[in-house]
Amino acid sequence: MDQINNLIALKSMLELNMINSNLNILLAQISNKILARKIINELKRRNYGHIITLIDEHLYQTNQNPLCYHKNDIKQFDFETIENSNIKDLKCVLGISILNFNTAKDISGEDTDFLIHWDNLNRFAVYCRKHLVEIIKEHPEYPLYIEKEIKEAKLGTYTKFTICCQKVIERLYEDRVNDKSHLGEYKDWYMDAYDNDASNLWNND
Known part of the structure; x- marks a missing residue:
């Protein structure tokens, strides 16, 4: 609802030429970062009429296809990050015994260098680079850094967890104390359904 109100306010400002x-x-x-990027591109061109059309189309589609899941409909986690953790700790926090990793795809449908575990019942996704998963397989106690974000996809709200190497985060932290943009590599992805792959059940407790 907040996004709808923001879009309506944005449209009104453009119609009144309040730039x-x-x-x-x-x-x-x-x-919706894809929509935001389109609006920004049109703002640079000062194509305000096209922006209003984009907003109208988005509001129409939202009305035709209302979100199925809102923030209160998904499993709640009372942390933002977890430091110096390991894969067993993460599964314990998430309340699962297995991470069914599958290759994640970008918005164009192309394979990426990341794996994803999708829990449709509780509406959360876990992302991890393929090479880090291989390290975790060999060293289950390998220190990890976990970041949580609340995202929106086609069907509604979900929670995104990103697994990173603790040592890498500490090294980056020294240089970029407040900049964690390196963790936001999936902001435009819609993850609403993934098939499980039995070959990825390597971490079954």
């Missing part, structure tokens, strides 16, 4: 810094505030609050 000011408030536009950036509204844009930053749009969770």
Whole structure:
């Protein structure tokens, strides 16, 4: 609902030719990053009429296909990050015994260098680079850093967990204390259904 209100406010500002810094505030609050990027590109061209059309089309599609899942419908986790953890700790926190990893795809449907575990019942996804998964297979106690984000996909809200190497995070932290943009490599991906692959059940407790 907040995104809908933001889009309506953004549309009104454009219709009234109120182009000011408030536009950036509204844009930053749009969770659909693909739509936000399109709007930004059209703003650069000052093609305000096209932006209004984009917003109208999005609002129409949202009305025709209302979200099935909202924040209160998904499993809640009371942390933002977990440091110096391991794969067993992560599974314990998530309440699962197996991570069914499958190759993640980008918005174009191409394979990426990441694996994803998708829990459709509780609406959460776990991402990890393929090479890090191989390390974890060999060293289950390997220190990990886990980041949590609340995202929106086609069917609604879900929780995204990103697994990173603790040592890498510590090294990056020294250089970029407040910049964790390296973790946000899936912001535009829609993850609403994934088939399990029995070959990935290597971490069954």
